[in-house]
Amino acid sequence: MADTIIDVRHLAKSFKGFRAVTDVSFHVEKGDVFGFLGPNGAGKSTSLRCVLSLIRPDNGSIELFGMPLQSHREAVLARIGCIIERPDFYRYLSAHRNLEIFGRISGARITKRDIDRVLDIVGLAGRGRHAVRGYSQGMKQRLGIALTLLHDPELIILDEPTNGLDPQGIIDIRNLILRLRDDEGKTVMLSSHQLSEVELIASRMVIINKGTTVVEGSVRDLLRADDINASFEVDDVSRTCALLSEHARDVAIVKHDTHHVHVSLDKNRVPDVTLMLLTNGIRVTSVDAKRKLEEYFISLLQS
Amino acid sequence: MILLRSVWNECIKIILKPRTYLGFGALTLLISVILFALKADGKSFIGFATASFEQTLSFQGTVLNGNLVGFIILQMLIIHVPLLVALVTGDVVSGEAAAGTLRMIATKPISRVQLLLSKFIAGGIYTLVMVTWFAFLAIVMARWLFGDGDMVVLNSDGLVILSHADIVWRYAGAFVVAFLALLTVSTLSICLSVFTDNSIGPIVATMAVVILFTIIGTLDVRVFDFVRPFLFTTHMAAWRSFFDQPVPIADIRESVSILMAQNIIVISVALAAFSRKDITT
Numbered sequence: 001m002a003d004t005i006i007d008v009r010h011l012a013k014s015f016k017g018f019r020a021v022t023d024v025s026f027h028v029e030k031g032d033v034f035g036f037l038g039p040n041g042a043g044k045s046t047s048l049r050c051v052l053s054l055i056r057p058d059n060g061s062i063e064l065f066g067m068p069l070q071s072h073r074e075a076v077l078a079r080i081g082c083i084i085e086r087p088d089f090y091r092y093l094s095a096h097r098n099l100e101i102f103g104r105i106s107g108a109r110i111t112k113r114d115i116d117r118v119l120d121i122v123g124l125a126g127r128g129r130h131a132v133r134g135y136s137q138g139m140k141q142r143l144g145i146a147l148t149l150l151h152d153p154e155l156i157i158l159d160e161p162t163n164g165l166d167p168q169g170i171i172d173i174r175n176l177i178l179r180l181r182d183d184e185g186k187t188v189m190l191s192s193h194q195l196s197e198v199e200l201i202a203s204r205m206v207i208i209n210k211g212t213t214v215v216e217g218s219v220r221d222l223l224r225a226d227d228i229n230a231s232f233e234v235d236d237v238s239r240t241c242a243l244l245s246e247h248a249r250d251v252a253i254v255k256h257d258t259h260h261v262h263v264s265l266d267k268n269r270v271p272d273v274t275l276m277l278l279t280n281g282i283r284v285t286s287v288d289a290k291r292k293l294e295e296y297f298i299s300l301l302q303s
Numbered sequence: 304m305i306l307l308r309s310v311w312n313e314c315i316k317i318i319l320k321p322r323t324y325l326g327f328g329a330l331t332l333l334i335s336v337i338l339f340a341l342k343a344d345g346k347s348f349i350g351f352a353t354a355s356f357e358q359t360l361s362f363q364g365t366v367l368n369g370n371l372v373g374f375i376i377l378q379m380l381i382i383h384v385p386l387l388v389a390l391v392t393g394d395v396v397s398g399e400a401a402a403g404t405l406r407m408i409a410t411k412p413i414s415r416v417q418l419l420l421s422k423f424i425a426g427g428i429y430t431l432v433m434v435t436w437f438a439f440l441a442i443v444m445a446r447w448l449f450g451d452g453d454m455v456v457l458n459s460d461g462l463v464i465l466s467h468a469d470i471v472w473r474y475a476g477a478f479v480v481a482f483l484a485l486l487t488v489s490t491l492s493i494c495l496s497v498f499t500d501n502s503i504g505p506i507v508a509t510m511a512v513v514i515l516f517t518i519i520g521t522l523d524v525r526v527f528d529f530v531r532p533f534l535f536t537t538h539m540a541a542w543r544s545f546f547d548q549p550v551p552i553a554d555i556r557e558s559v560s561i562l563m564a565q566n567i568i569v570i571s572v573a574l575a576a577f578s579r580k581d582i583t584t
Contacts, residue, residue: 015583052410055581078412088403093319101315104308107412147407 003030004066005155005187006051011060012211013046020046021057022211028155028189028204033181035198035205035219036191039301043211044191048084048159053077064155078107081153083161087144091133095124095143098132099150108151118146123172137164145173149180156180157189162197170197177201199223199293209301222296228267229295231260232274235283243280248273259285306417313425317391323429326387327436333383334440337376338448341367345449369446370454370470374546376441381481381539385488385513388433392426392489393506396496396577400584409582419497419577423570426489434482442474456546463548473550477542480555483562484539488513490566491535494573500584535565 006028013021021043028034038044050057051064053073062069064076089098096115103110119128122142127135135143141164148156158177162170178201180186192198198205199219206216215222234240240261244251251265251273265273270289277284317323341348345367396419399405408418454465465473488509495505516536519527531537541558544551 015581049582054406054409055583056579074412074414076412077410080410082410084406084410086403088407090316090404091402092321093316097315097319101312102407102411104312105305105408105411105413107305 004028005030005032005064006034006189007061007063008047008051009061011047011050011057011062013043013050013055013057013059019211021050023213024060024208024211025213026206026216028187030187031181031185032187032189032204033177033202034187034189035202036189036208037195037198037205037297038208042208044208045085045159046211047208048082048157048191052080052082052084052157054084074107078151079154080157081148081151081155082157082159083144083148084157084159086160086163087140087147089132089140089143092131094129094131095119095135095146096128098143099147102147103150106151110150114150118149119143121149121176122146138166138169141165142169145176153186155187155189157191159191160193161190162192162194170194174201195293195297207297207300214300219293223293227264228270228289229254229262229264230270231262231288232277233259233285233288234261234277235259235285237261239280240277240282243277243282244273247276247280305413306421309413309418309421310424310428313395313421314428317395317425317429320391323391326390326433329387330380330384330433330437331440333380334376334437334444337379338372338440338444341372341375342448345372365450365452366455367449368452368454369442369449370452370465370467371456372445372449373442373474374454374456376445377437377477377481377542380437380441381484381542382517384433384437384485386510388430388485388488389492389506389509391429393492393496393509394502395422395426395493397499397505398496398502400500400582401502403584406582406584415578415580416574419493419574420570423490423493423573426493427486430485430489431482434478434485437481438474438478454546458543458547460547463546465546465548473545476545476550476555480542480545480559480562481539483559483566484535484541487535487562487565487569490569490573494569494576497573497577497580533561533565535562538562 004027008027009025011021011024012019024043024047036044036048046055049055051062051069053069065079067076069076090101093101099115099118100110103115116125116128119125122145124139124142124146127139132140132143141161145158145161148158161173165173174197177188177190181188190198190202202219204218205222207214232240237256237259241253241256244253244261244263248269251263251269254262254264256262267289270287274284274287349367396405399408451467453467454470456463456465491512492505492509495508499505513536516534520531520534520537538558538561541555544555
């Protein structure tokens with residue numbers, strides 16, 4: 001059985017009568033890239049703040065590395081690198097000085113070489129001596145990730161790590177997270193609105209809504225990863241449906257309208273099905289393969 | 304160990320924060336203006352003060368020497384220094400809460416008590432440096448510009464003449480008591496800073512408390528007689544007692560005890576509140 005790194009049970013937290021979190025439970029296992037998903041106001045940030053002891057939950061239990069958070073706060077936090085909400089730094093200080101300050105109380109002995117190393121990893125090696133006030137949002141985000149890596153933690157918690165990053169930056173962070181898991185054996189918890197990103201890198205996930213856990217499990221199991229939702233734009237919807245029923249029984253017709261047939265199918269079957277429709281005289285104007293997680297997420301929240 | 308590291312962090316933040324130098328700049332400017340004014344026209348200033356004694360007393364030597372100038376500067380400015388202290392210490396918690404860096408620090412493996420204690424210690428060090436700078440400008444610079452000599456002090460009981468050999472320890476004692484009074488301002492502003500998430504609020508609130516307590520302390524109304532001895536502002540003037548003859552040791556000891564007790568109470572309240580504070584910014 002895998003080691004449980006985070007075990008949150010029946011978490012609840014109210015602010016002045018407003019229930020931000022009602023009943024959130026999830027667990028993160030060693031080596032997971034764990035997606036923490038939910039719409040705005042679902043209670044993600046409040047839950048993460050509880051996990052990092054920024055706020056005290058009204059109810060529920062939190063264990064990290066097998067230890068209760070409340071009684072082992074410092075020991076637990078020494079093993080975590082995190083960015084919550086957004087990375088905020090002392091604007092009047094340089095990136096290097098900021099990392100020095102946070103590193104000094106990280107529980108590890110941080111050298112200048114360590115700081116240079118993490119700045120290099122996130123692509124800020126040449127800007128380390130510049131004041132943070134001159135940094136773009138993307139650069140602050142990179143610096144935040146550098147901070148999470150500084151003391152070589154076992155668990156990395158990232159809240160919207162790709163906010164403000166350009167496409168290349170997003171790819172870099174995605175590759176970095178995968179490298180941290182695969183090469184260094186880190187556990188990563190990722191809270192994000194970028195469902196496509198989570199879908200690409202997460203091994204397990206939890207979706208919460210209105211302060212309550214909706215579903216938790218492996219991404220592959222929950223999404224049946226080889227299936228996708230696709231929409232075929234065609235000139236004859238009724239004939240298309242008939243052809244699919246006759247020649248492609250593994251393709252499930254979800255719904256159809258005047259010009260579109262929405263189906264669920266194995267992603268490898270898209271070219272065959274398209275070719276079959278074309279050879280049977282159907283004019284296929286477009287094929288739109290939807291990200292499965294987006295669909296799943298929306299359908300879950302709607303239900 | 305982590306407490307010491309955190310104190311060092313807090314000191315670095317204060318040293319590198321541009322606002323820190325506003326206080327030192329303002330203090331330097333104010334004292335320079337007073338020194339210049341007394342150098343330029345000090346005799347008439349002193350003549351006005353000693354006019355009533357000239358019929359009965361004859362002064363030999365220079366009344367306006369560095370020792371008296373230092374005393375005048377202390378008397379004129381010590382009431383304004385709380386603002387300069389609160390300017391920096393008032394936002395050590397709330398300023399970080401507003402900037403979001405408190406959230407970043409609070410996820411590090413340092414206890415809330417140690418974190419806040421380190422801020423109190425750094426605030427105390429800043430106050431000490433401020434008082435030392437004040438002493439340097441007020442005493443060392445004044446002595447350099449106006450020379451040494453016996454000191455004539457006018458207090459409520461009349462004139463007190465202190466031998467120049469008997470003054471250094473009095474100033475040392477006066478600055479220690481002044482430091483303790485300003486330390487109370489520093490701890491109060493940090494305490495207020497725990498209860499809010501905007502950086503200006505605690506600075507304004509601290510000054511409001513200083514002004515309110517000063518008014519209550521000086522208002523000659525019996526209804527405030529009970530509370531007056533416990534106001535830290537009442538004891539901010541305790542430094543003057545070192546220039547009485549004889550020095551009222553019991554009064555000074557009482558003032559020091561009250562100031563220290565208030566510091567301990569304020570720090571305890573702040574630690575209790577900060578340990579339970581939800582960091583939501």
